[in-house]
Amino acid sequence: MSGATAVLNTFFDQYGISISTTQDTLPATVKLDAIWQRLSPTSPNDLSDTKAFGSWLIDEWSKYPKAWIKASDIQAVILGRALTATSNNAEEGVAEPNGIILYNLELFERSNNPEDYYRGLIHHEFDHEIEFGIRLSPDRPDGDWSAFNPTGFAYGKTSDVSAHPRQSFVTPYAETTIGEDKAEAYSYMFVNSRSKQLSQWVQADPGLAGKVTYYKAFIKNQVPIMDDAYFAAINP
Numbered sequence: 001m002s003g004a005t006a007v008l009n010t011f012f013d014q015y016g017i018s019i020s021t022t023q024d025t026l027p028a029t030v031k032l033d034a035i036w037q038r039l040s041p042t043s044p045n046d047l048s049d050t051k052a053f054g055s056w057l058i059d060e061w062s063k064y065p066k067a068w069i070k071a072s073d074i075q076a077v078i079l080g081r082a083l084t085a086t087s088n089n090a091e092e093g094v095a096e097p098n099g100i101i102l103y104n105l106e107l108f109e110r111s112n113n114p115e116d117y118y119r120g121l122i123h124h125e126f127d128h129e130i131e132f133g134i135r136l137s138p139d140r141p142d143g144d145w146s147a148f149n150p151t152g153f154a155y156g157k158t159s160d161v162s163a164h165p166r167q168s169f170v171t172p173y174a175e176t177t178i179g180e181d182k183a184e185a186y187s188y189m190f191v192n193s194r195s196k197q198l199s200q201w202v203q204a205d206p207g208l209a210g211k212v213t214y215y216k217a218f219i220k221n222q223v224p225i226m227d228d229a230y231f232a233a234i235n236p
Contacts, residue, residue: 005019007054014066015069017077018075018076019077020038020077020078021080036078037081039079039081049105050079053105053118060119060122061126064126067222068219068222071133071134071222071223073099073133075100076099077100077102078100079105081105091104092104092117092118093125094125095128095132097132097137103118116191123183123186123187123190123191128183138183140178142178142182144214145214145215148168149168150166153168155177155178156175156176156177158173158176159172163197164197167208168211169184185211185212189231195235198212
């Protein structure tokens with residue numbers, strides 16, 4: 001485990017961000033609303049999961065310019081198990097308003113095909129921190145974004161279709177709240193396999209195309225080098 005965590009520490013040190021697995025590297029003053037368990041330094045499963053997920057985490061975060069990571073105001077990333085939010089529901093990941101992201105490797109083990117999903121989750125939780133850092137809350141009302149939703153749509157009720165369930169949405173989970181809608185769309189903009197699917201959907205979905213254009217403009221406004229050429233380069 002020490003070798004895997006050393007690689008992660010080296011990567012996150014360049015951003016001044018703590019990465020925590022088996023060791024308590026977080027400041028004592030940090031209060032977490034989520035409940036979780038640390039990984040075991042002697043567990044073969046924890047080691048293999050940390051290596052796999054850690055490689056995807058580094059791969060996906062490496063797409064971000066340092067200025068974009070700074071805009072998120074993330075302070076720490078935690079890999080753990082038995083993660084639950086205040087609702088007591090098991091969570092694959094949780095973004096805390098104080099700049100801490102937690103990922104649940106216990107649920108990671110149960111997935112039949114975790115790579116695409118967890119690569120997307122990495123960006124999904126990062127986007128929540130962006131929204132916390134820049135707009136104070138992922139669920140802050142945003143009339144410009146909501147204008148791209150179908151007439152009469154209200155967040156809360158989800159569709160049964162697993163992907164692109166209706167016009168303007170990439171997943172059913174995106175239909176639950178505006179914050180989840182943004183985070184799901186954001187993940188499709190950054191994961192290579194998802195971006196290819198997204199590029200097909202937007203050709204026949206003006207609402208979704210509007211959301212993507214809107215969010216890319218929002219990102220570029222924060223970090224100008226993250227323009228159309230940047231997105232073309234990260235997902236060729």
